[in-house]
Amino acid sequence: MGKPTGFLEYERKNAKVEEPLSRIKHFREFRTMLSKEEQKKQGARCMECGVPFCQSGMMIAGMASGCPLHNLVPETNDLVYHGNWEKAYERLTKTHCFPEFTSRVCPALCEAACTCNLNGDPVSVKENEKVIIETAFENGWVVPKAPKTRTGKKVAIVGSGPSGLAAALQLNKRGHLVTVFERKDRIGGLLRYGIPNMKLDKKVIDRRIKLMQEEGIVFRTGVDVGKDIKAEELLKEFDRVILACGASNPRDLKVPGREAKNIFFAVDFLSMVTKSLLDSEFQDQKCDFVRGKDVVVIGGGDTGNDCVGTSIRLGAKSVVQLEMMPKAPDSRTPNNPWPEWPRICKTDYGQEEAIAVFGHDPRIYQTTVTEFIKDEAGNVQKAKLVTLEPKKDEATGRMNMVPVKGSEKIISAQVVLIAAGFLGSQKYVTDAFKVAVNERTNVKTEPDQYETSVPRVFTAGDMHRGQSLVVWAIQEGKKAAHAVDESLMGYTNLN
Numbered sequence: 013m014g015k016p017t018g019f020l021e022y023e024r025k026n027a028k029v030e031e032p033l034s035r036i037k038h039f040r041e042f043r044t045m046l047s048k049e050e051q052k053k054q055g056a057r058c059m060e061c062g063v064p065f066c067q068s069g070m071m072i073a074g075m076a077s078g079c080p081l082h083n084l085v086p087e088t089n090d091l092v093y094h095g096n097w098e099k100a101y102e103r104l105t106k107t108h109c110f111p112e113f114t115s116r117v118c119p120a121l122c123e124a125a126c127t128c129n130l131n132g133d134p135v136s137v138k139e140n141e142k143v144i145i146e147t148a149f150e151n152g153w154v155v156p157k158a159p160k161t162r163t164g165k166k167v168a169i170v171g172s173g174p175s176g177l178a179a180a181l182q183l184n185k186r187g188h189l190v191t192v193f194e195r196k197d198r199i200g201g202l203l204r205y206g207i208p209n210m211k212l213d214k215k216v217i218d219r220r221i222k223l224m225q226e227e228g229i230v231f232r233t234g235v236d237v238g239k240d241i242k243a244e245e246l247l248k249e250f251d252r253v254i255l256a257c258g259a260s261n262p263r264d265l266k267v268p269g270r271e272a273k274n275i276f277f278a279v280d281f282l283s284m285v286t287k288s289l290l291d292s293e294f295q296d297q298k299c300d301f302v303r304g305k306d307v308v309v310i311g312g313g314d315t316g317n318d319c320v321g322t323s324i325r326l327g328a329k330s331v332v333q334l335e336m337m338p339k340a341p342d343s344r345t346p347n348n349p350w351p352e353w354p355r356i357c358k359t360d361y362g363q364e365e366a367i368a369v370f371g372h373d374p375r376i377y378q379t380t381v382t383e384f385i386k387d388e389a390g391n392v393q394k395a396k397l398v399t400l401e402p403k404k405d406e407a408t409g410r411m412n413m414v415p416v417k418g419s420e421k422i423i424s425a426q427v428v429l430i431a432a433g434f435l436g437s438q439k440y441v442t443d444a445f446k447v448a449v450n451e452r453t454n455v456k457t458e459p460d461q462y463e464t465s466v467p468r469v470f471t472a473g474d475m476h477r478g479q480s481l482v483v484w485a486i487q488e489g490k491k492a493a494h495a496v497d498e499s500l501m502g503y504t505n506l507n
């Protein structure tokens with residue numbers, strides 16, 4: 013049991029965050045960590061609830077509440093309070109393969125569900141996790157653990173995002189021979205080429221991949237399965253295949269002028285920026301075209317926010333972020349009580365930076381683009397916007413956002429980034445393996461199962477679940493590994 017009065021004695025204290033006007037000058041991580049002594053007090057705030065919602069990972073009102081990995085949160089918090097960092101690391105990694113990723117990028121479903129929310133601030137579970145894992149790396153406790161014996165069974169994993177990596181780690185642990193195929197030049201999926209470096213330094217991924225290689229996992233980059241290697245070849249060479257290719261089909265905006273130059277899908281743009289950073293620290297000048305330009309980001313979500321922060325770092329003259337829906341409330345409404353996921357308006361790092369640089373929130377709500385206007389050279393120059401209002405469709409009863417007559421206006425836009433979400437898996441891969449897909453083009457399985465319609469082919473992550481979060485991708489990878497191991501060995505002891 014932790015400190016019974018900890019939550020009464022200590023306020024929540026977060027680690028220092030570099031000021032927006034300073035951090036926009038670089039692409040490095042800008043969140044620091046508390047000292048271990050201070051973090052111990054944060055661990056002491058945990059009430060060790062009899063019913064710890066933080067670790068429940070349940071669906072409530074259609075949204076996930078609590079940690080999907082069912083991390084043993086009260087127990088690790090107690091070990092943090094006692095400064096028993098090594099045991100805390102052991103306890104955390106009983107359920108979690110990659111705390112160094114989620115402790116940087118997770119929206120912390122655990123904290124949203126924490127009981128302390130009822131009367132104040134939640135326990136800082138995410139920062140506790142970061143100090144635990146970074147202390148473990150500092151002290152050399154994170155070492156490669158190659159299996160003592162090999163089963164001789166071979167598993168191919170297509171896609172090296174968090175789901176593919178989690179599946180690889182688990183299956184290798186059981187002694188199977190695992191090869192991860194990745195079409196890009198570097199491993200990591202959206203951890204590498206989606207989430208910007210200032211949120212997740214790519215050295216953190218390299219550090220983990222090195223360990224996984226030392227444990228015996230083979231990584232093959234630059235191999236596009238379904239194009240460079242046929243599905244049949246993979247199925248011939250490997251006993252099982254896991255498709256973990258992500259939900260990489262971006263939702264487009266079909267309006268006149270869409271073909272203009274300098275209109276990008278958000279992930280293509282973010283990927284180009286990270287590649288230029290990693291290849292040459294921007295010396296290749298591939299991202300110079302943003303400097304001094306008016307940038308319009310279409311999509312008010314987290315990916316849009318990453319585009320805002322990235323464009324500011326690249327020297328954009330102005331940045332606006334368009335959102336179709338009305339602004340969410342600033343605090344929970346009565347119909348969205350704890351421990352449901354809070355459907356509230358958050359101002360993320362990119363928006364904070366835009367406020368600091370331009371003096372106002374970049375988001376414009378209830379607005380979309382109806383046309384892009386280009387110059388003679390075909391470069392986008394302007395965007396025609398229209399205001400939207402909610403209107404009930406009498407036939408279906410659904411609320412739709414419809415244009416307000418006479419609300420059109422034109423704004424300057426020399427770079428446009430479309431961050432309007434994803435539409436599921438890519439057809440060439442699912443066609444290559446002939447796996448059935450659902451109406452959203454996610455790979456179809458029975459509920460809570462991971463084997464596809466094709467024997468020996470399994471699936472995990474966004475490709476299965478639809479666009480989601482790193483923590484869910486890790487959970488999917490673990491579950492798929494469990495199913496694969498069971499099908500290979502007749503039983504499994506993977507958790």
Ligand SMILES: Cc1cc2nc3c(=O)[nH]c(=O)nc-3n(C[C@H](O)[C@H](O)[C@H](O)COP(=O)(O)OP(=O)(O)OC[C@H]3O[C@@H](n4cnc5c(N)ncnc54)[C@H](O)[C@@H]3O)c2cc1C
Nearest residue numbers: 171173174175195201202237257258473474480481482485
């Ligand atoms: C810009 C952006 C920011 C995000 N930020 C966050 C965040 O802060 N926190 C959070 O929790 N989640 C975030 N997400 C969501 C999160 O990144 C994803 O849910 C998660 O990465 C999905 O993991 P995955 O393993 O299923 O797929 P992915 O990470 O998409 O990886 C799939 C991999 O498969 C490879 N691949 C695809 N087809 C083939 C093929 N045929 N052959 C070989 N390789 C192939 C792809 O190149 C890719 O590397 C973000 C998403 C985006 C787009």
Ligand code: SF4
Nearest residue numbers: 058059061066126127
């Ligand atoms: S819900 Fe909050 S206070 Fe309760 S055990 Fe979990 S982290 Fe601790």
